[in-house]
Amino acid sequence: MQSEKESSRKPKKLPEHVLHLNGLMRRHQRRVIAVIITLLWLTILFIASLIFFPNRDYNEQITFQAGAPPSSLSGELPSPLPEIPLETEISAMPIVPAGPPVEKIKVKSGENLSSIFLRLHLSPQELAKILKLPLVKNAARRLRVGQELEFVITNNQLQELTIPISSTEDLEIKKIDLGFVANSVPHEMTITSTKFGSVTVHTSLYIDGEHAGIPMKVLVGVATIFNSAFDFTREIHPGDHVGVVYQELKDTKIGTFQPGAILSAAFTHLGKTYYAFRFVDSNGNVAYYNEKGESLRRAFNRRPITIGRISSPFNLHRLHPILGYVRPHTGTDFAAPYGTPIHATADGRIAFIGRKGGYGRVIVINHGHGITTLYGHMSRFARSEYVGIAVKINQVIGYIGMSGLASGPHVHYEYRINDQYQDPMKVILPNAAPVPSVQKAAFAELVKKEISEMDIPKTVVPTVSANSSPAPA
Ligand SMILES: [Zn+2]
Incomplete structure (x- = not known):
């Protein structure tokens, strides 16, 4: 059929020289086919070479790079090419020497991430990929007008995107082999100076403190530090005074300043001054201590549960709800x-675990110094607990239930000193460990320096004497 058609068409339509060529081709058919086959082979070989030896010069650079970091890379990777690790190195490479061009984009009114991607000619598929990351999804939802996004784009492909998520933190999205990863990265902060705040309280620490130019974050910090000794919302007295020394930090990215750690604080209440000094021990633990080196942190929590209410207080003359007589x-x-x-409620060791009469499932913890606590009526114990095992403050030891003699789900909590019952809500709780003795000298030096910086007596004495309620000496 086909040959019939061809033969019927060609003589009519094709011009003379084409006919001539056709004739030539027919005559040299075998040679032409051979040439075509050769060309095909060459193409296949070329494509194959691209697949199996991509970016030859990159590979050379990488073996060089892998040699640079001491052991792990060069040891693990045989130099003939496991592909994946090398590619990650490639993507990281251009960043190190020159720094890729960063495009800063301000979010305009009515814009969202997808319109910004359109504006930058980035593919919506890439956007879809990064929006699958929960952190990115959240940040994209909270995009605000005027916010500055930083894009690194090469060949119309997104390499990096930085979205500010708070005044001190960015979300960094980076391309990797298999897609994108997102991490929140805090701005780098440098300590620029030490600041001093001083306020005499007339109505409230927070109101008067802010008027005196002390940042709210610092005021809250002071209240937290003295929290175990004072309730700043209730116990504060007009004429009380707070002096505080704190770090000032500079955000190296956006150039703003903000308060850092509180170095020391002095709280003068009814004429008596209480101190707090920040001290880093040799293990790197940071804590606040008074001028004698005693910890300001309580070693004990007041309550064994974080939610719930007191259903029955400590009472040595109580009429028992179930038994019906005074017990x-x-x-x-x-x-x-x-x-x-x-x-x-504190660090200790389990002294008893099991069932015990009316207590039901009960745990007793020995905290040393003659202190034990007891937790009764549990529904079950936490796993892998036995007598002698160490527990930490806040560790979950069991769960609320009503085992033993109980009219409803609750925990019966006891606090004993030398086997004497104490009211858990009123007993004076011990403090955490003091400054380690080997560091006492260093601490004393710090106290001397900080007290001189706070200059407490000069600021306090006039305001206290001016106040109508004079402080006892
Ligand atoms: Zn009870």
Whole structure:
């Protein structure tokens, strides 16, 4: 059929020289086919070479790079080419020497990430990829007008995107082999100076403190540091004074300043001054201590659960709700939903675990210094607990239940000193460990320096004497 058609068409339409060529081709058909086959082979070989030896010169650079970091890379990777690790090196390479061009884009009114991607000729597929990361999804939803985004784009492909997510933190999205990764990265901060704040309180620490130019973050910090000794919302007295020394930090990215750590604070209450000094021990632990080196942090929590209410207080003359006669209530009951976690109120060792009469499932923890705590009526214990095992403050030791003699789900919590029952809500809780003795000298030096910086007596004495309620000496 085909040959018939061809033969019927060609003589009519094709011009003379084409006919001539056709004739030539027919005559040299075998040679032409051979040439075409050769060309095909060459093409295949070329494509194959591209697949199996991509970017030859890159590979050379990489073996060089892998040799530079001491052991792991050059040791693990045989130089003939496992592909994946090398590619990550490639993508990281251009960043190191020159620094890729960063395009800063301000979010305009009505814009979102997809319109910005359009504006930058970036593919919506890439946007879809990064929006699959929950951090990015959140940040994209909260994009604000005027926010500055930083793009690194090569060949119309997104390499990096930085989105500010707070005044001190960025979300950094980076391309890797298999897609994108996102991490929140805090701005780099440098300590620029030490600042001093001083306020005499007339109405509230926060109101007067802000008027005196002390940042709210610092005021809250002061209240937190003295928290174990004072309730700043209730116990503060007109004429009380707060002096505080704190770091000032500079955000190296956006150039703003903000308060850093509180170095020391002095709180003068009814004429008596209480101190707090920030000290870093040799293990790198940061804590606040008074001028004698005693910790300001309590070693004990007041309550063994974080939610729930006191359903029955400590009362040594109580009429028992179930038994119906006077029987001392030797602990505090906290009612909370069945299964609520119960936390150890301090570090210690389990002295008893098991069932015990009316207590039901009960744990006793020995905290040393003659102090024990007891947690009763549990529905179950936390896993892998036995007598002698160490527990940490806040560790979950069991769960609220109503085992033993209980009218509803609650934990019966006891605090004993030398086997004497104490009211868990009123007992004076011990402090955390003091400054280690080997560092006492260094600490004393710090106290001397900080007290001179705070200059407490000069600022306090006139305001206290001016106040109508004079402080006892
Ligand atoms: Zn009880």
